[in-house]
Amino acid sequence: MKLLKLVPDNTNLDFMRWRNIALILSIIVTAASIALVSTRGLNWGVDFVGGQSVRVTFSQPPNLDQLRSRVNGLGLGDASLQEFGSPNVISIRMPLPAGGETAATRAASQVRAAITQIHPDARFDAVETVSGKVSQELLRSGALAIGLAMLGIAIYIWIRFEWQFGVGALVTLFHDVWMTMGFFSLSQLEFNLNVVAAILTIVGYSLNDTVVIYDRIRENLRKYRKMEIVPLLNLSLNETLSRTMVTSLSILLALLALLLIGPDVIFGLTIAIFIGIFVGTYSSIYISSPILVWLRVTTASFLPKDPVSRAERGPRNEGYDGAQV
Amino acid sequence: MLNFPRWKVWGITLLCVFGVLLAVPSLIPANVMAGMPSFAQQIRDKVHVNLGLDLAGGSHLLLEAEVADVSRQRLESMEELMRRELRRASIRIGEVSTSGGQLSFVVRNPAQLGEARQIALAQSQGGSALSATQDWDVSVDGNRIAMRQNQAGIARAIDEAMGNAREVIDRRINQLGTLEPTIIRQGSSRIVVQVPGMQDPEALKQLIGRTARLEFKLVAPLSEEQLRSGRAPPGIQILPYVENGQSRPMAVQRRAMIAGDQIADARQNYNENGEVAVAITFNSAGSHRFARVTQENVGRPFAIILDNVIISAPNIREPILGGSASIAGSFTVESANQLAISLRSGRLPVELHVIEERTVGPDLGADSIRLGVIASIVATLAVILFMLITYGRFGVYTTIALILNGLMIIGIMAFFNATLTLPGIAGFVLTIGAAVDANVLINERIREEQRRGRRLLDALETGYKEAQTAIFDANITNVIAAVLMFYFGSGPIRGFAVVLMIGIVTSVFTAVNVTRMMVALWVRRARPKELHI
Secondary structure (H helix, E strand, C coil): CCCCCCCCCCCCCCHHHHHHHHHHHHHHHHHHHHHHHHHCCCEECHHHHCEEEEEEECCCCCCHHHHHHHHHCCCCCCCEEEEECEEEEEEEEECCCCCCCCHHHHHHHHHHHHHHHHCCCCEEEEEEEECHHHHHHHHHHHHHHHHHHHHHHHHHHHHHCCHHHHHHHHHHHHHHHHHHHHHHHHHCCEECHHHHHHHHHHHHHHHHHHHHHHHHHHHHHHHCCCCCHHHHHHHHHHHHHHHHHHHHHHHHHHHHHHHHHCCHHHHHHHHHHHHHHHHHHHHHHHCHHHHHHHCCCCHHHHCCCCHHHHHHHCCCCCCCCCCCC | CCCCCHHHHHHHHHHHHHHHHHHHHHHCCHHHHHCCCHHHHHHHHHCCCEECHHHHCEEEEEEEECHHHHHHHHHHHHHHHHHHHHHHCCCCEEEEECHHHEEEEEECCHHHHHHHHHHHHHHCEECCCCCCEECEEEEEECCEEEEEECHHHHHHHHHHHHHHHHHHHHHHHHCCCCCCCEEEEECCCEEEEEEECCCCCHHHHHHHHCCCCEEEEEECCCCHHHHHHCCCCCCEEEEEEEECCEEEEEEEECCCCEEHHHEEEEEEEECCCCCEEEEEEECHHHHHHHHHHHHHCCCCEEEEEECCEEEECCECCCCCCCCEEEEECCCCHHHHHHHHHHHHCCCCCCCEEEEEEEEECHHHHHHHHHHHHHHHHHHHHHHHHHHHHHHCHHHHHHHHHHHHHHHHHHHHHHHCCCEECHHHHHHHHHHHHHHHHHHHHHHHHHHHHHHCCCCHHHHHHHHHHHHHHHHHHHHHHHHHHHHHHHHHCCHHHHHHHHHHHHHHHHHHHHHHHHHHHHHHHHHHHHCCCCCCC
């Protein structure tokens, strides 16, 4: 039986040759993402700006203008109506109404009543109302969680490897998170709590690749004391390339199934992780690794402090006891 | 590599069998389950995955207490208490003030100042008499004694009020029928209410949103100018009287004749004029008191006040001795029913506001489950196919590990009665895709070691050993992200984090230990000379 090999044996690509071009490209795209998010902004969901979102299924496609004027007639602010997946399903977004923390939930009751009045057959699939206070808290805790996750992972990498690797991880994560945000600004897909969960997932998984590559770099730094750093990085990247491809592809395959078949409600979450895996795979090769060159990682960085025992044991594998025989 | 002791084989096998068995009850559809014997259903009740509101359908409400309400109420009751205690001790006071959140008064006779202070100190003791903590700070300035609530006192009062509120909400929701609500306190002044299967939260919101503080007070005569100025003399307050949708001010005595906490029962009915009304029955203390005040005040009007709004102000035509009364006041049958439920279950000790509401209809939830399950199966099949064409025999081992992993995630979630949410399904699919990573790392390493010219056994040994650090470090980063997600996230997101965390543990276990065992058993039995990988 002939087995599939995504990456042929003895592949030897000169990744590092393009590192400066890749860096410039990454900086430009990241800067563009940040600029896009700060000028065009994100399509914030009710989770983060408050207000209400109602999803209604009608038995027949409703008259949108009539529906809009009815809802706007309530004097609760400008409603935006959108088809959601099918012409029978309408999603109604309304801004945070004035009048204290309870105004949003009272407005939801009014909208519900108004729609039922003209369409008694309307089925309310989802109603979400979030007050200004709660949305601010959600925004704050979401941002905090992402920040802490990035920092926590960078510190972990620093402890397990060296400080240069920690910095590399942090810069990689910064790049990945902003690229995802940039995508959401560009596509104007709704940015809600699910997307924050997706970003946290990306923070975890995009670093998967980076860690595997770092692990190999560390191993090779110990093994080939005489090798220059650039060829050593190339070697490590090539050695792990097959694994990087197979794992990324299998995650993308699974996510593709969810994107194409899965419920519309989690489309944002799935697409965010999908994009994040792409970006993460790129950045583990072209951001995490070249940074080590600029931060002057050398074979001396991993000089064993206790030469005899380290040399005998080879790469460290303490701390893991899941599968020792 | 070949050294795989028998106990270890048994241990791993047992763990897998146990994990898979735990998953079984959650995988049997509800309609099949209904036809099974009762012991099977009992097992299912103990060991099953809960569905989150976004999958099962239902309502989630986040309520926040009006905290200022608690300290204002405490101030009012302290004023009443001090007046009574000082009167009992024959201490005359004046210039009583409750402005600025503190109670202060002037003791007329300076000789009694010390005694008055002792009374104030005695009344401001919180908790049990033994603990001797002061809930109020008492200070004396000249002839004036001031009592101010301290932080500890307010915190304790809020805590008590929230505990009470939780119980009241529980009683009120139970009146709506056979729902299974989850009512949890969150933080110091919030309560989360989750009611699965509830489609229209309006009734719930009405029911929870009402404090249901019912009071009977005598109407006070006040001139039109005084009413309009809104400034009431001491002992009298001005409240809105809502009648037929019109609101006008009306003056009543500050002191209540009788309060709602002396109600034993309340029902919706119709009064003698055929209007929708709420019939209330007082408890014995309440009916005695009601009989006495109605006797003393025949011919005078009194106001029935609900949550600081006068809903009706009839004249007392005759003493009411039976201990029951009927309240009419532009009710519909529905609103009268809700009021009756609220009165029966007691008043909320503090006003609660709905600050977040999320409702999902049951049809949408069912759709989500169906599509989610199909997507999970397709995703698993796609990954399995990919593994088989990439790794051949080792792909089969990876596949077995993958299926075991999926079942064990469900099993562990069932064991802890964890909640599966819609993002959780996404987490499941993601885990299926990522779970093969450990195997990919191992398999690629084995390929590599073979290319370097190592012999089969050596390559297997090195592959498993060298891949371990990478597997460990790579998974820790996911754990860090998932833990933070769980800590900072709310409902559905937590469901996502739970699946990720469980998935990380099970995937490392199945990918490393299970496949290693299978490889070892195969090598021992077949003694292969070479390996296609």
